[in-house]
Every structure is written in C-alpha cells, then in structure tokens.
Amino acid sequence: MRKLSAIIVTALAAALLPAMAVSASDDVISIGFAQVGHESDWRTASTKSCQDVFSAENGYDLSFVDCDNDEAAQKEAVRSFIEQDVDYIIIDPIIATGWDTVLTECEDAGIPVIVIDRTIDDSDKYAAWVGSNFKTEGLAAGEWLKAYADKQGIEELNVLTISGSTGSSAQIGRSEGFNEVAEKYGWNLIDEQTGDFTEAGGQEVMENYCKSYEGQFNVVVCQNDNEAFGAMTAMDNAGVTYGPGNDVILISYDACTAGLEDVKAGKITADFECNPLAAPFVEEVIKQIEAGETPEKEVYMVEHWYALEDQVVDFEIDGVAQEMTVVTDEVIEAQY
Ligand code: GYE
Numbered sequence: 001m002r003k004l005s006a007i008i009v010t011a012l013a014a015a016l017l018p019a020m021a022v023s024a025s026d027d028v029i030s031i032g033f034a035q036v037g038h039e040s041d042w043r044t045a046s047t048k049s050c051q052d053v054f055s056a057e058n059g060y061d062l063s064f065v066d067c068d069n070d071e072a073a074q075k076e077a078v079r080s081f082i083e084q085d086v087d088y089i090i091i092d093p094i095i096a097t098g099w100d101t102v103l104t105e106c107e108d109a110g111i112p113v114i115v116i117d118r119t120i121d122d123s124d125k126y127a128a129w130v131g132s133n134f135k136t137e138g139l140a141a142g143e144w145l146k147a148y149a150d151k152q153g154i155e156e157l158n159v160l161t162i163s164g165s166t167g168s169s170a171q172i173g174r175s176e177g178f179n180e181v182a183e184k185y186g187w188n189l190i191d192e193q194t195g196d197f198t199e200a201g202g203q204e205v206m207e208n209y210c211k212s213y214e215g216q217f218n219v220v221v222c223q224n225d226n227e228a229f230g231a232m233t234a235m236d237n238a239g240v241t242y243g244p245g246n247d248v249i250l251i252s253y254d255a256c257t258a259g260l261e262d263v264k265a266g267k268i269t270a271d272f273e274c275n276p277l278a279a280p281f282v283e284e285v286i287k288q289i290e291a292g293e294t295p296e297k298e299v300y301m302v303e304h305w306y307a308l309e310d311q312v313v314d315f316e317i318d319g320v321a322q323e324m325t326v327v328t329d330e331v332i333e334a335q336y
Pocket of ligand 1: 040170253
C-alpha cells in the first residue's frame with residue numbers, strides 16, 4: 001500500500017512538474033533596457049536603480065545594454081530586444097529625435113516601450129515616460145542665480161556654460177530654461193560648449209575657457225556634477241577660485257552624493273537635483289499594463305535644489321515659490 005501511494009505520488013509529480021516549471025517561467029517578465037552609457041555618477045545610480053528593481057528575485061529577466069553614448073548602438077540594442085521578443089523595452093534615449101521608425105517596429109511587434117529620464121521628442125509610440133522636467137531645472141538654476149546675485153550685490157553676470165551631450169533632452173531643457181532667465185535679466189552669456197556630461201569633457205572645456213576668457217567670467221554653469229568635477233580641476237590649475245565668496249559662482253545639476261559633498265565643502269555654490277531613481281515608477285507602469293490598465297503617459301520625478309545655508313535664497317519659477325534644501329551630512333548620507 002505504502003509502495004503504491006509512493007508510485008502514485010511520483011507519477012503525479014512527474015506529470016505535474018514540467019507544467020509547473022513552464023507556468024513559473026511564464027510569470028517571469030522579460031525586459032530589455034537600452035541605457036545611455038556610463039558617463040556619470042547620475043548614470044551609475046540610474047542603472048543600479050533598474051538592476052535592483054528588475055532583479056531575478058523580483059520576478060524579472062533583465063537584458064541590460066550599455067550603449068556607451070552611441071545612438072546607432074542604442075537603436076541596435078532595441079532591435080535585438082525585438083528579436084528576443086522581450087515583454088517590455090525600456091529606453092533612456094541618448095538623443096531626443098530620430099525614434100519614430102524603431103518605435104514603430106516595437107509597436108508592430110506588440111512590445112510596450114517605456115521611456116525613462118530623457119524624452120523622445122519626435123514620436124509618441126511609447127506607453128509611458130518617467131523622468132524629470134529639465135527646463136524647470138534650468139529655470140530654477142537661473143532664478144536662484146538672480147536672487148543670489150542680488151543678495152550679494154553682484155550687478156554684472158558673465159556666464160560660461162559647459163553643456164551636456166548636445167541634442168539630449170537634458171541638455172536642451174537645461175539650456176533653454178537657464179538661457180531664458182539670462183535673457184530676461186540681460187546677463188552676458190559668453191560661451192556654451194559641450195562637456196558631454198563627463199569629467200574629462202568638463203575639464204577640457206574649462207581649460208579652454210580659462211585661456212580664452214581669462215578674467216572675464218564670474219559664473220560657470222556645468223550641466224552635471226561630473227563636468228563640475230572636471231571644471232574644478234581646470235580652475236584649480238589656472239588659479240581661478242570658485243564657490244561661495246570666491247571669484248566664480250559654480251552651478252551644477254544632478255546633486256549626486258559627490259556633488260553634494262562639494263556643496264558642503266564650499267566648492268559648488270548651488271546644485272540642482274535630477275532624480276535618477278525612476279525604476280520603482282517604471283515597475284508601477286508595468287504592473288498597470290499587466291493588469292490591463294492604461295498608465296499615465298508622463299510621470300515626473302520629485303527633485304530638490306541644494307545649497308549651504310548662506311546661499312539659500314527665496315526665488316520663484318513662474319510665480320511658484322521654490323524651497324531649497326540645506327546640505328548637511330544627513331542629506332548627503334541619504335542621497336544616491
Ligand atoms: O544629468 C547626466 C547624465 O540624462 C538627466 O545624463 C540625465 C543626464 C544627467 O549623464 O549626469
């Protein structure tokens with residue numbers, strides 16, 4: 001009797017197990033993620049956010065491609081995800097335009113695309129976008145500068161900008177926002193050259209600026225922290241001082257841990273956050289699609305503007321009062 005039941009159990013298990021294995025793997029959601037590259041601290045935090053959320057333990061099979069800032073490689077990556085027939089494709093678009101053809105291919109294959117961080121500006125064939133308002137970041141930096149310069153009694157602002165990767169929506173939005181404010185107040189925008197969002201790029205552009213515009217500038221705007229790190233090295237070498245109370249007001253974007261440490265150390269005068277932790281919101285979008293719901297087309301990340309106490313000033317964007325966050329050790333500790 002015992003022997004018989006054992007045989008039955010074994011036979012049942014043999015019949016059921018393959019089916020169970022199939023249905024278990026059916027539950028796994030496969031995702032292809034075409035990431036911009038690895039150019040900055042921000043990017044490292046963005047990649048980690050996706051890898052943490054879309055882990056095997058959480059029921060995902062993530063194919064991650066680092067596109068190394070190469071637009072063609074990014075389109076290739078998306079096409080390889082279509083070949084693999086993944087369930088979802090996540091794209092952080094290096095460049096804002098040139099996407100309609102490949103997004104049509106995703107649509108034809110029935111694979112929903114979720115865009116994160118940077119925007120796609122010439123196609124709406126994606127399910128949702130989760131990211132930041134880069135123009136608002138630029139407006140914030142500009143309006144802060146106006147209020148801060150007024151408080152310090154600085155009348156003339158001569159600005160050098162080290163921009164991000166040309167044609168990326170992060171670069172376009174930050175330049176648009178800041179330059180709009182600069183024009184409104186009649187500041188002198190001396191030059192704007194790209195540092196490609198890298199430390200090496202920031203250093204190279206700043207070395208050239210220090211030679212070409214020696215003694216002619218009092219504001220340097222870096223469109224991310226890594227460019228600011230490079231610009232600081234170049235200014236150190238050229239004997240230009242920066243940060244509160246020094247020759248140059250140094251503005252940065254991203255506000256990653258190392259950027260905030262430089263705010264705390266009195267090197268970066270103010271840092272305008274771009275929040276890279278989009279993945280939990282992307283997971284929400286996927287859950288909604290899985291449940292047959294239509295997700296919000298645009299989801300905006302919450303961000304903060306950082307400075308030391310003495311550099312905190314009141315300012316508004318389009319009539320909306322902005323709050324600034326004072327950088328402390330606890331704030332740095334909590335940052336990505
Ligand atoms: O500011 C920069 C990164 O797309 C918002 O890309 C992102 C930007 C970020 O390399 O550090």
